[in-house]
Amino acid sequence: MALNWEVVWEYRAALADGLKLTLDLSAWSLVGSLALGTLVGCLGALPGYFTRRLVAAYVELLRNLPVVVKLFFLYFAVGLDAMAAGYLALITHQSAYVADVIASGFRSVPREQSEAALVLGHSRFQVFRHVLLPQVFRLVLPPLTNQFIEVVKNSAIVMLVGVQELTFQAQNIESETFRGFEAASVATACYVLIALAIAGGMALLQRRLRLA
Amino acid sequence: MAEPIIAFAGVSKWFGKAQVLRDIDLAVEAGSVVVICGPSGSGKSTLLRCICGLEEAQAGSIRVMGRQLDAKALSDRAFRANIGMVFQRFSLYPHMKVLANLTLAPRKVRGLSPGAAEERARAMLARVGLSDKLEAWPSQLSGGQQQRVAIARALVMEPRIMLFDEPTSALDPEMIREVLDVMRDLARSGMTMAVVTHEMGFAREAADRVVFMDEGRIVEQADASAFFAQPASERARRFLDNILQH
């Protein structure tokens, strides 16, 4: 079978639209899951049995539900529109993983550091701001890179509720022209490039921080 | 006689159902050095942590520097900063150089300018013999050096009381001496010190009083010379024998 890359060119507008939607979904879901996950993760680092249990329950529950189940629930049961359901499913799903990463980042800072700072007279906020946060931030960058890439990969599931993102467009080309290989190759290349961009950006950030 | 700088009266503390301090009476005179010893789990750390406010007792009264340690005193950060504490290990901030470790509290708690804070930091590093480590990262220091930096970091706040919780028990033998030397100097300078340690050589030399604890109680407290000549209690005697044999 001869390859026919012209098909891809013919469908460039559709593919570009799909890519734009994928980027849009990924970027906002990434920001959203980072914000929500950080918030929940910080709560989990607070002293107090109750908040710790609550955060553990949040993480367990949301991690054990497949992201598709969340999407269908939000779309069919709650009745959100497709994009809103997509954002929310991706954000809540990944926020559980992010929260876990952040909370274990806090746990890995020896307790003596916070205690020493408290005895020196620092407020709890100062301990958080000057002792914990800078260390946790550095610790969580590598695992967060994986989480961000996961968001991009997961974004493809929103095609199941009719959002015409990159994977949807690729499949559409296949069904209209039977040029599945070409279409899938282009989509794959896009996902790989996005993942590389994220990994590269995070590596750059890490290098910057190490020098600082 | 002046009021003791630390005074416990009938202090008890529980963790959940477990009682870890039982009816503690203790008086520490200003400028004196008290060494606290006893078997593992006897409540030594908890006792120290009650003095600096990391733990709160549930019964009895604790007075420090003439002030009742109630919720109001404990939330007074400037007051609490008059008490310094050195832990067994892991207490330096690894993401800051030595200088930043030393200047953070003076700047943020005492409100000193960066210049003034640095001046004090330099002076205290010189005092612990580490003037050349100002720009070092904690990870580049030996265990003994790290402990000396931790001492300097507490001293920068110009505390009136210094607490030490087994400051040498995580160290290799060859580094213990340098830390104890710094502590001995500090004791000679008239600092009030409460030291949990198993270094009986240090206790013999530097301590004015020795407190022996077991199962949350103070079993015995005496002048250091009397204690080392002959502990009054059988338990303290056995404890000393055990330690000295090692």
Ligand SMILES: Nc1ncnc2c1ncn2[C@@H]1O[C@H](COP(=O)(O)OP(=O)(O)OP(=O)(O)O)[C@@H](O)[C@H]1O
């Ligand atoms: N945060 C805590 N929660 C529950 N129990 C605790 C806590 N801290 C200490 N304990 C318990 O209180 C008792 C006294 O502990 P503490 O650390 O004061 O003993 P210690 O004399 O310092 O012992 P060691 O020589 O091992 O350091 C121990 O039985 C310990 O298990």
Ligand SMILES: [Mg+2]
């Ligand atoms: Mg202890």
